[in-house]
Every structure is written in C-alpha cells, then in structure tokens.
C-alpha cells in the first residue's frame with residue numbers, strides 16, 4: 246500500500262468530512278443551507294420552484310422574461326406522449342414507486358432524440374424534459390396502479406399545481422399548491438448528499454444525463470436518504486398514540502435502531518428545512534382534524550433531542566405534511582425526486598464542465614499470495 250496515502254480517520258466512515266469537489270450549486274454553512282448564495286429561508290419565503298430551477302441551473306435568478314420562458318418550457322414538456330404511456334403501462338406496478346420511477350426514467354432515454362448527445366445545448370434540452378416529466382411519471386404510476394386514466398397536465402400551471410392535479414384528477418386547493426411548491430423548493434438541492442454524489446460519480450465517466458439521473462434515483466430510494474420520509478409515516482402509524490411515542494423512541498435507542506427522519510451527517514444544530522416543514526405540519530394536520538400526528542412528531546423530536554442530542558432532518562415533518570395533503574405514503578420519496586432532479590442536473594452539468602473521473606482507492610484487507618488449484622484439488 247506504499248503507493249497511496251491513506252487518511253485513516255476517514256476510512257470506512259462514509260467519506261465523512263471528505264471534500265470531494267468544488268461546487269457553486271449549494272452549500273451548508275453552520276445550520277444554514279443556501280442555493281447559489283441565497284438562503285433556503287429567503288427562497289422558501291419568496292420564490293417559486295420554477296425560479297429555483299432556473300437559479301440552480303444558471304447560477305442567478307431569472308428576470309421576468311427568463312422566468313416566463315422556463316416556466317413555459319417546463320409546462321410544455323410535462324405531458325407524456327401516447328406511445329410512451331402505452332409502454333409504461335406494460336411495466337408491473339407491484340414494486341416500490343421509486344423502483345418503477347427508476348425504470349421509467351431510464352425508459353425516457355429510449356424516446357429522447359438527444360439521449361447520447363453530450364453537447365451543452367442537448368443537455369439543456371434534456372434537463373427541461375427530465376425535470377418537467379418527473380412529476381408526470383410519478384402521478385402516471387399512481388393512475389396506472391389504480392387503473393385510472395392518466396391525467397394530462399394543464400397549460401399555464403406550475404409543476405406544483407400540475408403535480409397535485411395529475412395525482413388527484415381534480416383542481417387542487419390553492420393553499421396546498423403553495424405548500425407543495427415550497428416543499429419542492431426545500432428539497433431541490435443539498436450540496437454533496439448521497440444522490441447528488443451518485444449523479445456526479447456517474448457523470449464523471451462522461452456517461453449521459455439519463456444514466457446519471459437513474460443512479461441518483463437509486464441512491465435516493467434508500468431509507469437512510471430520501472426513503473426516510475416514507476419510513477417516518479410508517480413509524481407514526483406503528484406507534485399509533487401519543488402515550489406510546491416516548492417508549493418507542495427509548496426502545497429504539499436501546500436496541501440501537503434508527504428513528505427515521507432524525508439526525509444528519511452535516512447539520513448538528515438542526516436542519517433549517519425541518520423548521521419550515523414543522524410549521525406546515527402543524528397547520529395541515531390541524532386542518533384535516535389529525536393534530537395528534539403533529540403532536541406525536543413533536544414528542545418524538547423532543548425525546549430524541551433529550552436522549553441523544555439529535556434533531557429532525559427534512560424528512561421528519563415532510564411526512565405529516567404530505568400525509569395531510571392526502572398523498573399516499575409510498576409517493577413521498579418520489580415527490581423528493583420530483584424536486585431533487587433540479588439539483589441533480591445542476592451537479593451533473595457542473596461535473597461535465599470541469600470533469601475528472603471519480604476513482605478512489607480501497608485499502609486492501611484480503612489475503613495475498615494465493616495459488617490457483619484445479620477444482621478437484623480444492
């Protein structure tokens with residue numbers, strides 16, 4: 246092993262503390278997240294998802310014309326064409342929606358004339374198509390598995406509006422659309438998280454954008470990453486009542502089990518996105534007459550802090566927000582993907598711009614000097 250330098254402190258620690266690349270897409274400073282220099286609070290309070298998509302891809306906020314243009318392009322590219330839908334309908338739906346989404350996005354490449362064109366212009370066209378279609382795919386899955394007609398998006402409406410519309414088939418409530426739009430903003434990027442890194446690793450071999458996004462969806466699916474929001478809802482259902490919440494947390498900690506939606510690799514003093522989502526959770530659970538879901542969440546949150554000093558991440562309160570919006574639990578992580586695709590694309594493009602293939606080394610722990618023997622002699 247003399248030919249490589251081993252940073253022993255970082256070994257088998259999930260690359261904790263390792264800086265893998267320079268980036269100007271998003272950054273965490275203390276317990277603050279910013280996209281391209283704007284704090285997440287500022288963007289969530291004032292922006293729209295379409296504006297944030299433009300910001301992440303172009304490094305600056307759009308002017309009025311540019312915002313109208315990107316909003317229109319995203320809207321126009323949302324609908325899935327009839328041929329593609331007929332192929333989608335042949336995919337079995339008895340899988341997790343994230344598994345289905347992974348296949349569906351891969352399938353999109355077969356219908357994209359730019360799939361293997363790596364030019365900046367082609368990548369920009371694919372970025373719009375992929376981002377526009379993500380929500381349409383998720384809602385198509387929900388329609389197909391429920392044997393309902395796929396709902397086509399409406400012109401002139403945002404990604405958040407159309408997501409709610411295509412999911413339910415009826416015009417969505419304005420307050421819910423506004424909250425969904427903010428949820429999309431909050432999830433749009435997060436520095437070198439697991440799926441963004443997966444995107445960059447795949448892009449670094451100069452593989453195409455669809456391949457990079459498929460890698461990212463696979464990474465996001467796991468319960469230690471995006472899959473946690475679904476698991477939070479499963480956990481709340483399992484706990485059932487307020488009286489059982491504290492004991493559940495204490496038993497989980499004693500058994501060294503993870504409490505979903507809690508803890509973070511980078512934020513040690515709280516995830517700013519969770520603070521915003523907590524307020525939505527409080528108001529929406531009250532609105533649907535299930536305030537106990539919020540109250541139970543708060544009790545779990547407080548118990549985890551008291552027992553372990555850990556705080557909620559983005560997935561903790563988003564679970565009850567989506568539940569209160571009437572969204573099926575296994576669609577929570579696909580909503581994360583519907584938003585995070587914006588950040589994945591920004592990372593893929595940044596990687597393409599200043600690429601060197603990711604190729605770390607492993608510290609050898611196996612046997613050495615063995616000699617092959619014929620099968621009868623083993």
Ligand code: COA
Pocket residue numbers: 259468469470471473498501502503504505506507508509510511553555558559560
């Ligand atoms: N529940 C219980 N204990 C937790 C925990 C959780 N959610 N998150 C971290 N811990 C504990 C670990 O058991 C470990 O304790 P120990 O030092 O006593 O052994 C310590 O905190 C460090 O945890 P570790 O898993 O090494 O942290 P990490 O930086 O590798 O992982 C997460 C970060 C987010 C993956 C981790 O906190 C987690 O698994 N959370 C639950 C899943 C989740 O919500 N994921 C979404 C992330 S946005």
